[in-house]
Amino acid sequence: MKNRPFSKLVFVIVIAIVGAFTLNSCGSKGKQEAAAPSLEITEIDESVLQDVKTAERIFYSLPSPLESAMLIKSAGARFDADFLNSTDAVSRYSTNRDMALNLGIYTCDLSFSSLYDQTQLVIEYMSAAKKMADGLGILDAINEETINRLEENVNNREVIMDIVSETFLNSNSYLEENEQPAIASIVLVGAWVEGLYIATQLVDAEEFDSNKLVGRIIDQKLSVGIMLKLLEDNNDHPAVGPMIDQMNELKAVFDKIKISTTKITPEIDEETNTTVLRSEVTTDLTFEVFVELGEKVAEIRNSYVN
Amino acid sequence: MKRLFNTTIFLSLMLFVFTSFEANAQCKGFAKKVCKAKLESFMHDGNYHAAILTEGEEAELYKTFYSGQEYRMAICGTDNLPPIEFKIMDANRNILYSNKDHDYSNTWDFSLESSQQLKLVITVTTFEQASEAPASGCVSIMFGFKID
Numbered sequence: 001m002k003n004r005p006f007s008k009l010v011f012v013i014v015i016a017i018v019g020a021f022t023l024n025s026c027g028s029k030g031k032q033e034a035a036a037p038s039l040e041i042t043e044i045d046e047s048v049l050q051d052v053k054t055a056e057r058i059f060y061s062l063p064s065p066l067e068s069a070m071l072i073k074s075a076g077a078r079f080d081a082d083f084l085n086s087t088d089a090v091s092r093y094s095t096n097r098d099m100a101l102n103l104g105i106y107t108c109d110l111s112f113s114s115l116y117d118q119t120q121l122v123i124e125y126m127s128a129a130k131k132m133a134d135g136l137g138i139l140d141a142i143n144e145e146t147i148n149r150l151e152e153n154v155n156n157r158e159v160i161m162d163i164v165s166e167t168f169l170n171s172n173s174y175l176e177e178n179e180q181p182a183i184a185s186i187v188l189v190g191a192w193v194e195g196l197y198i199a200t201q202l203v204d205a206e207e208f209d210s211n212k213l214v215g216r217i218i219d220q221k222l223s224v225g226i227m228l229k230l231l232e233d234n235n236d237h238p239a240v241g242p243m244i245d246q247m248n249e250l251k252a253v254f255d256k257i258k259i260s261t262t263k264i265t266p267e268i269d270e271e272t273n274t275t276v277l278r279s280e281v282t283t284d285l286t287f288e289v290f291v292e293l294g295e296k297v298a299e300i301r302n303s304y305v306n
Numbered sequence: 307m308k309r310l311f312n313t314t315i316f317l318s319l320m321l322f323v324f325t326s327f328e329a330n331a332q333c334k335g336f337a338k339k340v341c342k343a344k345l346e347s348f349m350h351d352g353n354y355h356a357a358i359l360t361e362g363e364e365a366e367l368y369k370t371f372y373s374g375q376e377y378r379m380a381i382c383g384t385d386n387l388p389p390i391e392f393k394i395m396d397a398n399r400n401i402l403y404s405n406k407d408h409d410y411s412n413t414w415d416f417s418l419e420s421s422q423q424l425k426l427v428i429t430v431t432t433f434e435q436a437s438e439a440p441a442s443g444c445v446s447i448m449f450g451f452k453i454d
Contacts, residue, residue, distance in 0.1 A: 055365050055427070056359060056363040057357040057359065057363075057364075057365040057366075058367075058368075059365065059447070061367055061449075063370065065352065066352050067451065071372055073454065074374065074454055115453075161349055162349070165350045166350075167352075169338065169354055172352075172353065172354045173354040173356075188353075215373075216372070219370065219373075219421040222421060223423075225423075226370065226423070261420060261422065263396075263400070266402045266403060272415070274376075274416060274417065275416040276416070276417055276419065277402060277418045277419065278419045279418075279422065280420060
């Protein structure tokens with residue numbers, strides 16, 4: 001009889017711990033419900049996100065550093081190392097927030113350098129990213145073998161890209177699986193902001209109307225809502241709240257850009273077994289809003305690197 | 307008696323924690339070794355999306371895809387799971403692609419005329435013959451693109 005209250009207490013504690021682990025291992029995030037829009041010509045804002053369901057697991061996927069760099073390159077942009085974060089700054093980053101943000105930033109700079117065959121910079125940025133990953137306790141995401149492999153293949157872009165992709169996968173899978181999704185999301189946001197910063201800096205005023213990169217910058221409006229959901233899901237980390245405030249300021253500028261799309265029609269090419277999603281999009285970015293956007297992005301990015 | 311009870315609880319808890327971490331580690335290995343290989347000549351973007359799901363459970367993913375890029379999406383489940391169904395939807399819940407119409411293929415190659423934010427809905431189907439313990443395993447989602 002004497003043992004009963006104690007047993008009950010142990011039972012309750014065990015159930016609570018098991019419950020907490022179950023939720024963690026399933027990676028369950030906050031589940032939200034909202035009404036779906038019903039327009040044929042849709043103004044793209046967060047319309048897909050307004051239909052978030054109650055699934056067991058919800059992923060908010062931002063463009064990876066490699067994808068951001070590839071989008072800049074495919075728009076025909078030039079390479080300019082002046083817009084990248086200096087590798088001399090690594091010693092300044094000592095908090096988890098700073099190391100996570102700059103792991104993302106350096107990985108984006110690494111991706112950008114590798115796409116433009118900047119071999120010496122590739123090695124320097126990989127070393128800087130390694131220091132950030134090591135500081136965060138991410139075991140073996142980037143090890144000496146990675147650096148050696150990189151040095152042996154400096155002239156093979158495809159292998160270098162593969163190494164960059166693999167090291168980023170190692171870092172974010174380690175963080176996700178070691179119950180550090182907030183740090184993983186900070187890394188992703190750092191990389192996304194760096195990509196957007198480089199893109200905005202590379203647009204010259206004279207070529208605003210004809211620069212393909214402007215279209216890619218407008219496209220980033222589509223990821224702002226996803227990024228905010230990702231951060232809101234991790235708001236229990238003290239560094240995330242101020243980042244959400246900054247991102248809401250960025251969203252306010254992006255909200256001045258209107259993007260409308262016609263209905264998406266899938267067409268299957270039987271020969272290549274590829275689907276082409278056909279639609280037409282119209283946007284209305286003015287140069288004034290572009291300048292405002294560039295200034296806001298630079299302000300946020302500088303708060304990450306300084 | 308009390309000591310035996312506490313020891314049993316402690317060992318059960320340790321076993322659960324160990325199993326949970328073990329499952330996660332297996333999921334990571336599965337994503338990197340099995341699912342990434344499905345991307346073939348497409349460059350993996352480096353992002354990691356994987357979770358342990360059980361028969362009948364759903365996952366959703368929200369992502370922006372860009373015009374002019376050639377993408378491959380790979381959705382893989384461990385061998386003990388029934389087929390994984392996936393659908394791509396737009397903002398108006400129109401289904402743009404369903405692998406159910408393509409024999410539950412675990413890859414989909416696509417490109418877009420205009421950049422769009424899309425929603426991916428994944429469902430672990432159920433075995434026809436229900437068992438006492440529903441099957442549970444790792445489901446991984448990977449994206450690859452072509453490099454110019």
